[in-house]
Amino acid sequence: MMDWTDRHCRFFHRLLTRRALIYTEMITTGAVLHGDRARLLAFDPAEHPVVVQLGGSDPQALARSARTCADLGYDEINLNVGCPSDRVQDGRFGACLMAEPVLVGDCVAAMKAATGIPVTVKCRIGVDDQDPEAALDALARTVMAAGVDALIVHARKAWLDGLSPKENRDVPPLDYERVYRLKRTYPHLEVVINGGIATLSDALGHLAHVDGVMLGRAAYQEPWRLLAVDRAIFGETPPFASAHAAARALIPYIEREVARGTRLSAITRHVLGLFHAVPGARAFRRHLAIEAVKPGASAAVMADALALVLDRPADLPHIAA
Numbered sequence: 001m002m003d004w005t006d007r008h009c010r011f012f013h014r015l016l017t018r019r020a021l022i023y024t025e026m027i028t029t030g031a032v033l034h035g036d037r038a039r040l041l042a043f044d045p046a047e048h049p050v051v052v053q054l055g056g057s058d059p060q061a062l063a064r065s066a067r068t069c070a071d072l073g074y075d076e077i078n079l080n081v082g083c084p085s086d087r088v089q090d091g092r093f094g095a096c097l098m099a100e101p102v103l104v105g106d107c108v109a110a111m112k113a114a115t116g117i118p119v120t121v122k123c124r125i126g127v128d129d130q131d132p133e134a135a136l137d138a139l140a141r142t143v144m145a146a147g148v149d150a151l152i153v154h155a156r157k158a159w160l161d162g163l164s165p166k167e168n169r170d171v172p173p174l175d176y177e178r179v180y181r182l183k184r185t186y187p188h189l190e191v192v193i194n195g196g197i198a199t200l201s202d203a204l205g206h207l208a209h210v211d212g213v214m215l216g217r218a219a220y221q222e223p224w225r226l227l228a229v230d231r232a233i234f235g236e237t238p239p240f241a242s243a244h245a246a247a248r249a250l251i252p253y254i255e256r257e258v259a260r261g262t263r264l265s266a267i268t269r270h271v272l273g274l275f276h277a278v279p280g281a282r283a284f285r286r287h288l289a290i291e292a293v294k295p296g297a298s299a300a301v302m303a304d305a306l307a308l309v310l311d312r313p314a315d316l317p318h319i320a321a
């Protein structure tokens with residue numbers, strides 16, 4: 001998620017779930033091909049499985065970008081066909097590509113030909129006055145013909161004229177039924193649903209209709225929910241018995257990163273929502289908010305913040321997400 005997530009966030013989330021697939025924020029082909037690659041595309045091996053999301057609409061530029069990302073070791077390439085910002089529309093990519101399904105198919109085909117890893121697309125159910133039945137169907141058919149490995153559908157339209165990107169995440173109504181119908185129409189297409197899914201029990205409900213669920217804001221703002229993913233969705237033991245234990249495991253990473261010149265707050269900003277209904281959660285957040293931004297702040301600030309919050313096992317009902 002642009003402006004929110006980064007490699008520190010992904011490393012932290014991976015401490016909470018071994019099994020969830022983790023995505024980068026959108027990175028444009030221009031940035032991949034001409035930008036500071038080391039900064040934009042770096043990831044820690046611990047993040048696997050990790051997907052890079054590309055923004056673009058030139059099949060050749062996407063193919064070259066996808067090859068670069070595959071060579072770096074990303075596990076999957078995802079193409080953004082859902083972002084509604086003006087900047088993106090000027091570049092003729094993101095959600096406005098819902099109106100150009102043939103071009104999206106060409107992009108997928110080019111990326112598939114350039115890499116040996118899965119290529120997926122994240123889209124909306126339509127834009128502006130498009131009919132979601134026809135628009136999503138047309139997109140699905142062209143990307144399937146191009147060999148797409150999965151389609152992630154944010155289950156609402158984007159209104160490109162008149163709504164801000166933030167409003168476009170809340171205002172157009174959600175239509176989960178449209179996504180379920182897509183799966184019923186194309187049973188061989190892997191369909192992942194996204195949009196407004198707040199809890200793991202809601203996610204389990206969706207899994208009766210589709211193959212996967214993507215969480216955006218809930219995962220970022222309430223990362224404690226991720227600690228329940230491996231057990232609730234995959235029937236496996238979570239990586240740590242408590243949010244506290246996962247946070248303690250972040251400390252060696254923080255020490256490494258701070259030694260390399262990373263500001264402490266660049267990492268700790270992602271952990272503020274880690275404790276939910278746990279005594280000391282507010283004090284934890286407050287300590288980090290005040291101390292982590294100070295010049296020279298070190299991993300000791302995180303250890304001190306953790307000393308303020310109770311270590312409670314994740315199996316208690318409060319974390320049954």
Ligand SMILES: Cc1cc2nc3c(=O)[nH]c(=O)nc-3n(C[C@H](O)[C@H](O)[C@H](O)COP(=O)(O)O)c2cc1C
Nearest residue numbers: 001002004025026154169194195196197215216217
């Ligand atoms: C701050 C922010 C940045 C986002 N950036 C991206 C992005 O880079 N790529 C993308 O596909 N979606 C992006 N999204 C949209 C989310 O991935 C997701 O589709 C949307 O928030 C709806 O899902 P949710 O209700 O689970 O958050 C962003 C959302 C937010 C809040």
